[in-house]
Amino acid sequence: MSFFSIFKMTIPVLMGYIPLGMAFGLLLSKLLIPWYYAFFMSLFIFAGAGQFLVLALFASQATILEIGVAIFLLNLRHTFYGLSMLSTLKKFSWKKHYIIFGLTDETFALLKTNDVKEEERERVYLIITALNQSYWIVGSVIGAVLGNIVPFDYRGIEFSLTALFVVLSIDLYNKSRQHKPFLISIVIGFVGMLAFPSDKMLILSLSLAAVVLILFKKALEDG
Amino acid sequence: MDSSYIIAGIVIASVLTYVTRIIPFIFFRNKEPSATIKYIEWNMPVMIMVILVFYALKDVSWGVYPYGIAEMIGIVIAGSLHVKYKNALLSIFVATVTYMVLIQKVFINY
Numbered sequence: 450m451s452f453f454s455i456f457k458m459t460i461p462v463l464m465g466y467i468p469l470g471m472a473f474g475l476l477l478s479k480l481l482i483p484w485y486y487a488f489f490m491s492l493f494i495f496a497g498a499g500q501f502l503v504l505a506l507f508a509s510q511a512t513i514l515e516i517g518v519a520i521f522l523l524n525l526r527h528t529f530y531g532l533s534m535l536s537t538l539k540k541f542s543w544k545k546h547y548i549i550f551g552l553t554d555e556t557f558a559l560l561k562t563n564d565v566k567e568e569e570r571e572r573v574y575l576i577i578t579a580l581n582q583s584y585w586i587v588g589s590v591i592g593a594v595l596g597n598i599v600p601f602d603y604r605g606i607e608f609s610l611t612a613l614f615v616v617l618s619i620d621l622y623n624k625s626r627q628h629k630p631f632l633i634s635i636v637i638g639f640v641g642m643l644a645f646p647s648d649k650m651l652i653l654s655l656s657l658a659a660v661v662l663i664l665f666k667k668a669l670e671d672g
Numbered sequence: 673m674d675s676s677y678i679i680a681g682i683v684i685a686s687v688l689t690y691v692t693r694i695i696p697f698i699f700f701r702n703k704e705p706s707a708t709i710k711y712i713e714w715n716m717p718v719m720i721m722v723i724l725v726f727y728a729l730k731d732v733s734w735g736v737y738p739y740g741i742a743e744m745i746g747i748v749i750a751g752s753l754h755v756k757y758k759n760a761l762l763s764i765f766v767a768t769v770t771y772m773v774l775i776q777k778v779f780i781n782y
Contacts, residue, residue: 468761472768486678493686498724503685505728507673517684523724524692526717531696532705538697552693605772611728611743612750612767614721616760619751621718634719638726651727658719659712666711 450569452576458563459580462555466581469497470588471595472609476504478596479603487593491586495551498617499524500589501610508607515652522655526621530557541571551578629669634658738779746771 474487482504490500499520506516530552538545548560556578565573596603622631641654662669696705705713725747732740750767754760 465761468765472764480673482673482678486682490682490685493682494689496685496689498721499685499689502724503681507678507681509731513677513680513684516681517688520685521688521692522716523720524689525713525720527689527693528695528713531693532700532713535696535700539701546694549693549697550690602772602776605742605775606768608743608746608771609764609768611725612746612764612771613760614724614728615747615750615767616754616763618718618721618725619754620760621721625714625718627715630715630719631722634722637719638723641723642726642730647730650730651723654723654726655720658723659716662712662715662719663708666708669715670711 450565450573455573455576456580458559459577459584462559462581463584465555466497466584467588467591469613470585470590471592472606473497473500473504474589474592474594475596475603475606476501476592476609477589478593479606480504480508482507484590484593484597487589488586491582491589495582495585496520496524496527496553497555497585498613501613505607505610509648511648519651519655526554527552527557530554534560537570541574544571544575548574548578551582553581556581627669630662633661633669637661742771742774742779745774 470491473491474484477487477490478484490503494500494503502519502523503516506519511519531549534552534557538548541548559577559581560574618631622628625631637654637658641650641657645653699705729740729743732743734740746767749770750763753766754763757763
């Protein structure tokens with residue numbers, strides 16, 4: 450498969466990652482974080498919603514432990530991606546670690562929806578992952594630099610994070626087989642927002658959600 | 673913001689993000705994950721995401737003008753556009769621009 454035809458496969462991700470990366474970079478610059486941290490975050494973390502979440506946690510001066518717990522829980526969904534790629538990636542060389550590292554929602558969707566001949570898979574998957582990450586890095590650096598040099602009233606740009614969470618909630622709701630967890634988490638989130646102390650809201654609500662999910666497994670599955 | 677704090681945050685986020693992606697390759701190399709683990713993996717993500725929406729709203733002052741109206745409008749726009757067109761960027765972009773206009777030009781004393 451030629452490089453160009455692999456590139457063509459990644460165009461939908463390109464269209465998504467450049468603007469979303471820019472929104473991330475703008476938000477980062479608004480928090481007065483130097484632009485090169487946008488580069489390092491996109492290079493080392495490489496998780497869309499995860500990086501937005503880290504910014505939100507930076508803004509509220511969360512502890513490092515809280516950042517760790519929150520990002521771990523948020524990205525746990527990636528475990529599921531890995532599960533469904535076990536047999537394919539098992540045959541790859543050590544380079545598979547880069548593909549595993551780069552298994553974002555979008556990369557996973559591309560790898561899963563495109564048919565690639567088995568003998569070409571390792572090379573094609575590596576190139577797809579690297580292209581996707583490069584779009585994300587370029588977008589976020591452009592956003593961070595623009596945020597510093599273009600005089601513009603960026604107040605309210607942080608709402609892109611809220612909107613991203615709304616959009617991902619709807620996507621995951623559509624994909625999930627049960628609807629009760631969705632409704633329960635609305636109740637927990639609402640109560641948490643009003644009743645839990647602001648700085649512990651995330652940890653407390655997520656723990657409560659996990660406990661409810663496990664305790665009421667039977668009732669939830671039957672629905 | 674303190675640079676050692678930012679660096680520590682980036683390091684922990686990088687390591688733990690990678691951990692979530694490598695877990696299945698370590699634990700389930702030879703066996704199938706249990707039904708409970710599958711159940712949690714299926715259902716936890718949507719719950720986390722919904723809770724994050726409320727988390728993002730936790731500092732809104734609902735009792736004072738403008739009573740979080742801009743946030744509510746933004747969420748309704750993002751949600752309804754996404755249900756209708758299923759285009760994440762469109763939904764996020766329109767909702768964010770609307771929100772920015774609302775807090776900068778409409779609810780000026782915000």
